[in-house]
Amino acid sequence: MSTLMQFLVYGLQLGSVYALLAIGYTMVYGIVGMINFAHGDFLMIGALSTFFLSQAFSSFAVNGTYSGLIVALIIFVAMVGTGLIGVSVEAIAYKPLRNRPKMSALITAVGVSMFLENFPRALPFIGPSPRSFPMLFPAKRFQIQGVMISTTQIIMIVLSLVFMFILYNVVNRTKIGRQMRACSMDKDAAQLMGININRVISITFFVGAALAAASGIFYASIYPQVDVYMGGWLGTKSFIAAVIGGIGDIRGAMLGGFIMGITEILATSVNSNLGYAIGFVILILILLFKPAGIMGKLTIDKV
Amino acid sequence: MKKIYVVLSVLVLLTMLVSVAAVSAAETGETLKIGVVSPISGSAALAGKYIVNGVKLLENELNAAGGVMNNGVLYPIEFVYEDNEAKEDITTNVYQKLIYQDEVIGIVGPDMSKCILAAGTIAQSAGCPAIGTFTTNVAVTQVGDYLFRACFIDPFQGQVAATYAWGEGYKTAAVLYNNADAYSKGLYEAFVQSYEALGGKIVETQAYSGADVKDYNVQLTKIAAAKPECVFMPNLLNEVPLQVQQARANGITVPLIGGDSWDTPEVAQVAGAENIKGSVYISAFSPDNPDPIAQKFVNDFKTAYNGDVPNSNAVLAYEAGAMLVEAIKNAKTVDRAGVRDALAQIEGLALPSGVVTVGEDRNPIKGAAILQYNDQGVATFLKNVNP
Numbered sequence: 145m146s147t148l149m150q151f152l153v154y155g156l157q158l159g160s161v162y163a164l165l166a167i168g169y170t171m172v173y174g175i176v177g178m179i180n181f182a183h184g185d186f187l188m189i190g191a192l193s194t195f196f197l198s199q200a201f202s203s204f205a206v207n208g209t210y211s212g213l214i215v216a217l218i219i220f221v222a223m224v225g226t227g228l229i230g231v232s233v234e235a236i237a238y239k240p241l242r243n244r245p246k247m248s249a250l251i252t253a254v255g256v257s258m259f260l261e262n263f264p265r266a267l268p269f270i271g272p273s274p275r276s277f278p279m280l281f282p283a284k285r286f287q288i289q290g291v292m293i294s295t296t297q298i299i300m301i302v303l304s305l306v307f308m309f310i311l312y313n314v315v316n317r318t319k320i321g322r323q324m325r326a327c328s329m330d331k332d333a334a335q336l337m338g339i340n341i342n343r344v345i346s347i348t349f350f351v352g353a354a355l356a357a358a359s360g361i362f363y364a365s366i367y368p369q370v371d372v373y374m375g376g377w378l379g380t381k382s383f384i385a386a387v388i389g390g391i392g393d394i395r396g397a398m399l400g401g402f403i404m405g406i407t408e409i410l411a412t413s414v415n416s417n418l419g420y421a422i423g424f425v426i427l428i429l430i431l432l433f434k435p436a437g438i439m440g441k442l443t444i445d446k447v
Numbered sequence: 448m449k450k451i452y453v454v455l456s457v458l459v460l461l462t463m464l465v466s467v468a469a470v471s472a473a474e475t476g477e478t479l480k481i482g483v484v485s486p487i488s489g490s491a492a493l494a495g496k497y498i499v500n501g502v503k504l505l506e507n508e509l510n511a512a513g514g515v516m517n518n519g520v521l522y523p524i525e526f527v528y529e530d531n532e533a534k535e536d537i538t539t540n541v542y543q544k545l546i547y548q549d550e551v552i553g554i555v556g557p558d559m560s561k562c563i564l565a566a567g568t569i570a571q572s573a574g575c576p577a578i579g580t581f582t583t584n585v586a587v588t589q590v591g592d593y594l595f596r597a598c599f600i601d602p603f604q605g606q607v608a609a610t611y612a613w614g615e616g617y618k619t620a621a622v623l624y625n626n627a628d629a630y631s632k633g634l635y636e637a638f639v640q641s642y643e644a645l646g647g648k649i650v651e652t653q654a655y656s657g658a659d660v661k662d663y664n665v666q667l668t669k670i671a672a673a674k675p676e677c678v679f680m681p682n683l684l685n686e687v688p689l690q691v692q693q694a695r696a697n698g699i700t701v702p703l704i705g706g707d708s709w710d711t712p713e714v715a716q717v718a719g720a721e722n723i724k725g726s727v728y729i730s731a732f733s734p735d736n737p738d739p740i741a742q743k744f745v746n747d748f749k750t751a752y753n754g755d756v757p758n759s760n761a762v763l764a765y766e767a768g769a770m771l772v773e774a775i776k777n778a779k780t781v782d783r784a785g786v787r788d789a790l791a792q793i794e795g796l797a798l799p800s801g802v803v804t805v806g807e808d809r810n811p812i813k814g815a816a817i818l819q820y821n822d823q824g825v826a827t828f829l830k831n832v833n834p
Contacts, residue, residue: 147668154664262488272492274685276717285696294696367661367689369717373490377659412655412665417626419665420656 146290151409157297157366159405160304164359165382166389166397167311168352174328174392175348178246181253182233183356184379185260188372190226190357191277191364192264197222198278205278215280219361223354230353231346233260239342257376265372277368280361300362307358308398311351315394320347328392388430390440399438403430475514476522476781481771482529482545484556484566485580485764489532493684493711494558494760498580499528500752501761502555504744505768507751515775522781524772531557535565542566546573552775553577553786555767558760560584560601560629567594576774576787578767581731581760583707584633588809593783595790595809597767598707598731598759601630605637605681607729607815607832608704612677613645617702620647621675623666623690625682626654634681634706650675663690667697681706688717695722707731710759710818710826720824727829732762732800733816735828744799766798770805 165187172180197218198205204214237256241249264270281296315321326334327344335341363378364370381404389400407426412419430438485498506526509515514523527549531538538557545551546569554570557563558581570577571591579587579596583604588594612620620642625631639649651673653666667690670678680690680703687709694703705728715723734745734756744765748757757765771786773796778785793805806812818826 150668151665154662158662265488265492272488272496273713274493274688274717276688276719292697363661368692369661369685369689371685377657409662409665413669416653416655416666416669420660 147413149289149291151413152406153291153293153297155406155409156301156402157405158409159402160301161359161363161378161401162382162385162404163398163401164304164307164355164362165378166386166401167308167394168356169383169386170389170391170394170397171324171348171352173386174394175324176238176242176249176345177331178238178249179253179383180238180352181250181379181383182256182260183352184375184377184382185257186226186230186353186356186375187360187363187378188264188370188375189229189260190222190353190360191370191374192270192372193225193357194218194222194280194361194364195275195277195370198280209279209282218280219358222361223357226357226360227350227354230349230356233353234345234349239345257379261372261376270372272372274369274371277364277370279368280365296365300365304358304362307355308394311355312394320344324348384427388427388437390434390437393437393439396437396439403427403438474520476517476520478523478525479515479775479781480525480527480549480551481768482527482541482549482551482554482556483764483768484529484531484538484541484545484554484562485558486533487528487530489530489534490685491533491559493713494533494581495530497758497760498556498558498764500748500755501757501764502526502528502768504747504751504761505765505772509772515772517776517778517781520781522775524775527551531562533557533559533562535562538562538566539569542569542577546570546575551575552781552783553771553790555764555771556580558582558764560587560633563587563594564590564629567591570594574787575783576771576790578771578790580763580767581707584629586629592791592809593787595767595770595805597763597770597803597811599813599815600810601633602637602640604706604729604815605634605639606641607817608634608679608681608706609638609641609645609647610832611727611729611817612642612679612704613647615677615702617676618647619650619675620677620679621651621653621670621673622649622679623653623655623663623670623682624680625657625686627656628683630706630708631681631683635679638679638681660686661689663693664697667694667699670694671697671699675701677702677704679704682708684708684711684714687714691718691722691726702726704728707759712756712758715820715824715826718824720820720822723820723824724822725820727817727819728826729832730816730818730826731759731813732757733818733826733828736800736816736831738799738801740797741799762799766800766803769798770796770803 168183237252265272281299283296285294323339323344385400385404386397389396408423411422483502486495509524514521529541531541554577560582563579563582567590571593576593581598582596583598583601585600622635624635651670703726707730709728710730774786774789778789796803801813804812815832817829819829820826
């Protein structure tokens, strides 16, 4: 029993990373109607920029740990910075193609992803080497009924739930949230109603990239190794999580992320040799019974 | 006046002599191309950097000498560097380009078994010798008689690890391996076979799929519960540091044993000295090896690359190149077939990692070093093991 609870904790920690990242996929898809394959690389940018920021702030560190205020500042700067990169990626690469066939935007996104991975790799001060991520959160471990939990795990699970709660309320209860929902229903009609679509899309990319940065920081805190390729496969998995939850729906993305994380861990515990395959079989089964995802509404669309 | 004539005639004579000497030395053959395939970009770009640097060192030496001398003819050597991104399909394309477009006399690399297994048949059917640098999987040279390698084979590494573990008195062992990687799986199988033959017991075997996995907690929880006396982790460079950290976090305090993929300073840096201390790994090469040829190579490498210490990737790439050059030197006919025959006959070639003889099945016979991490997380030379 305690082993199962232990695995659930691991599933939650992985799931919260997937969930935060899946939100970005789902928001961009809901509003712009494209799949931003470069989204996973925003996670990498968030994690790498946190690595360099904490190096810059290293004089404030005491015995390798940072005070809460400095950590909050580092995370804030990294999230805002990545958000701005997200906005500029949209403005440079996606905006000119907004009214072109969807395939063009999709291919551009793949190209942007390659660029974001290989450009930092080519920079001499970043390079391909994996780096050890600094300890931002205190890593105290304690046992509750045989289940080992660290403060890092608690902080990241709680913080990601807080981020999701805030986002959910912003989308449903504020003016900009209403504009976002209007755009996702009908972009042209929203424009006719006086909504500045460019601004809404920029904000969407900003929020998506900032959350990706947060998930990158959390991910690197529990698996403390960062390199320029860390975003690729995580991005793919989170995209699957978004589809499972019903792409376009924010609650669906959160749910899909947690399902993905827990399935992956539990399937591995059943049989480590086939764990991955079993996990994906379960996900395929979900899609067979709910083709539009758990929360999604079925619409016919070609990508 | 007479003196001037004497001086002048001596000068004229000297010039003639020099020019005759120059003519005889200038008997140069056509430029021979050597292909170098390594992951310059992609997930294994770090290995690629060391491979290219290792071969460049050889290139500099050859440039200084003007080329390779075969039967009194000096053949200038040109190296063609290609990127395979550590992928099988791209390796195949690159092999095709090197063999049919650049018409190389031989290929050095790539470093991964799975990549040369994919591309090897192309070299074999074209009759072009190819030397894998770090391709430790047994099947590589079984592709055909044009395939060689500069490293020892996987079973040998698994055997060394098992012998070491048994010799240290560990009666039980657990294994964590990557079942999507031929290298990891090959080492695991050989380890289990040798360890059980010696009388050891494997108490837990756990696997994971693919290099993109970063969570090994489930597997390590199970290994911790089985209470082994040592854990064998023959996994890839970017997976090992997290595995070491997570093993310690899951309460596994016993020594960890790794394969030659651990042989990069980044492993200890990312894993942390307090986690990795006491762990050992098998290596093709140790920069602390007191042998003079090894020390010369280490110093040349350090001078050329800002004090960077060469790892096994760099040494094996250099040695694969050196084996090819040696074969060109001894070849009866300077073509692909001649070079192949000369490669198969290499005997007692002194290289940085030791004396190399190409043995049966074109696998080199050479020793392995065992290194141990100390309290500062620095790998130090423990002992040498010979086949």
